[in-house]
Amino acid sequence: MTIFLLEYEPKTGMIVSLTQYSEHERDAAMKQRLRLEKANALAGREREVALLEAVTESALRATHSRYFKSVKELADAASPGS
Amino acid sequence: MPLTRSQLERLGERLRSSDGPPTSDDLERLDEFERSYDGARLAATVRLQELGLTPTARLKTVHSIVGKLRREKTALPRMQDIAGCRIVVTDVAAQDEAVKAILGAPWESFKMIDRRLTPSHGYRAVHVIAYVGGLAVEIQVRSRLQDLWAQLSEKLADRFGIEVKYGGGPDEVRDLLISISETIAVAEALRPRIAQLKMRSQSADVILPGETTTLSAQVTEIEAQMDEADQQLEDQIQRVISILS
Numbered sequence: 448m449t450i451f452l453l454e455y456e457p458k459t460g461m462i463v464s465l466t467q468y469s470e471h472e473r474d475a476a477m478k479q480r481l482r483l484e485k486a487n488a489l490a491g492r493e494r495e496v497a498l499l500e501a502v503t504e505s506a507l508r509a510t511h512s513r514y515f516k517s518v519k520e521l522a523d524a525a526s527p528g529s
Numbered sequence: 530m531p532l533t534r535s536q537l538e539r540l541g542e543r544l545r546s547s548d549g550p551p552t553s554d555d556l557e558r559l560d561e562f563e564r565s566y567d568g569a570r571l572a573a574t575v576r577l578q579e580l581g582l583t584p585t586a587r588l589k590t591v592h593s594i595v596g597k598l599r600r601e602k603t604a605l606p607r608m609q610d611i612a613g614c615r616i617v618v619t620d621v622a623a624q625d626e627a628v629k630a631i632l633g634a635p636w637e638s639f640k641m642i643d644r645r646l647t648p649s650h651g652y653r654a655v656h657v658i659a660y661v662g663g664l665a666v667e668i669q670v671r672s673r674l675q676d677l678w679a680q681l682s683e684k685l686a687d688r689f690g691i692e693v694k695y696g697g698g699p700d701e702v703r704d705l706l707i708s709i710s711e712t713i714a715v716a717e718a719l720r721p722r723i724a725q726l727k728m729r730s731q732s733a734d735v736i737l738p739g740e741t742t743t744l745s746a747q748v749t750e751i752e753a754q755m756d757e758a759d760q761q762l763e764d765q766i767q768r769v770i771s772i773l774s
Contacts, residue, residue, distance in 0.1 A: 448574065448586070457687035473567070481560045484591050488550035493592075500574065500586040510585040510615045513680040518773060521684075522766045525677035 448500045450476045451507055454483055455495045455514055462514055463494060467504075532562055534606050541605025545598040551591065563588050563611060569664035570612035577614055577668065580630045584614040584668070596691050609658050610667035617676045621645075621717050624672045628655050631668060636660055645675075645717075650696040650703075651710035652679060674713045681769055682706055688773055702772065709765045716758040723751050 450468040455461070468476040476498060483496045497514075501507035508515050512524065532540070540558050544551055551559065570586050577584040589611050597603065618624050632641060636659040645653045654671040671679065685702050686693045693702055730744035737744070 460684070460687055477560065477564060480588075481556060484551075484556050484560075485553050488553070488556065491550065495590050495592045497590050498588045502578075502583060506583050507585055509583075510617050510676075511587075512676075513683040516680075518681065518684055518766065518770050521677055521680050522763075525673045 448502060449504070451497075451499045451501065451504070452476050452480055452483075453495075453497045453499065453514060455497065457493065457495060531565060532558060537562060537606040538604050541598055544595050544605070551595065556591065559591060559594065562605070566612035566664055566666075569661040569666050570614070572661045573612070573614055573659055573666040573668065576634050576636075577616065577631070580627075580634060582616050582627055582630070584616050586612070586614045588612065600691075600695060609665040612664070613667040613669065615669045615671070617671050617673060620672050620674075620720065622721060624655060624670055624675075627670050628657065631657050631659070631670070634659075637663070645714070648710055648714075650694065651682065651706045652694070653710060653714065654679070672717065674717060678706070678710055678713055681709065681766070684773060685769065705765060705768055705772070709762065709769075712758055712762045712765060716755065716762065719751055719755045719758065723748060723755060726751065 448470055450470065450473060452464075452466045452468065454463040454465075456463055466476075466479070480496055480498050483494075486492075487494045487496065497511075499507055499511060501510070512521055516524065536558070540555060540562070543555055544559075566588070570588070574584055574586045589608070594605070594608070594611075597608065598605065616627055618627050628641070632639065639657055639659045642656040642658070645655065653675045654669055657668040657670070658665050659668055660666075682694050685698075685706065689698045689702050692698050693706070696703060726744050726748045730748060734743050734745045736742065740747070742750070
């Protein structure tokens, strides 16, 4: 599994940063997550900091597509023929 | 030393009652609390992979924890979705199969919540709360269309506030989400019915007892209903795009 640390700004719908870590770097990913949460709280920024684990980035994109896709892309991906 | 239950309850109360963002100290405590779920989350992920499923595991975001504390009365130590896994499969048949496999795995205990039967403000999915080492891991199993609804509600919540996901927010947005959920429920009920009737009509295109039309005529009728549901969904998604543009 790969660990993905994703920082997302709901207001703009944009990913601010996406960093990958190996399973052996879980502690580093958790520490960075905490650092980002603290920095955002201090700056009064409304951002989501998500720590996710998936086999590949494409698996992550399949289950957490709203971070990556527009509404139209979401609808296209969910249509029966896709 | 791990946080005691009363320390966790006090932490939850501070996060709930504060108007502003959490303090650095509270973020550190929350981090420690979430880390205590690492083992359970990892074990659940491995078990799901062994079942041939492709889960994405996640820690609940601080944003979500604080939102839930402020929205509900649940105490922090009793939250059942601190650790979670999500699985998205093609359709309801694959969803049923995945859920059956999950329920058959050797969890300490589990409970299933079928939100297809009792949607939560339009949200439909099956959740299995599985216990590993005494800790709950929430496993969300969604079909692609159920996941589409959930992702749309997140997009709308980004714009109109998290309450949109829980029956709040502007009327137009709330009503639209409910109607999309209903359309998806119809589409998901019709699709397997078509497949079933087609299969039966291949062996003998008869009129079954209690029916007035042949199997193939029923297929045609349900396909028309399906087309209508697909068109309705397309129109509803256009409305989401227009609301967000």
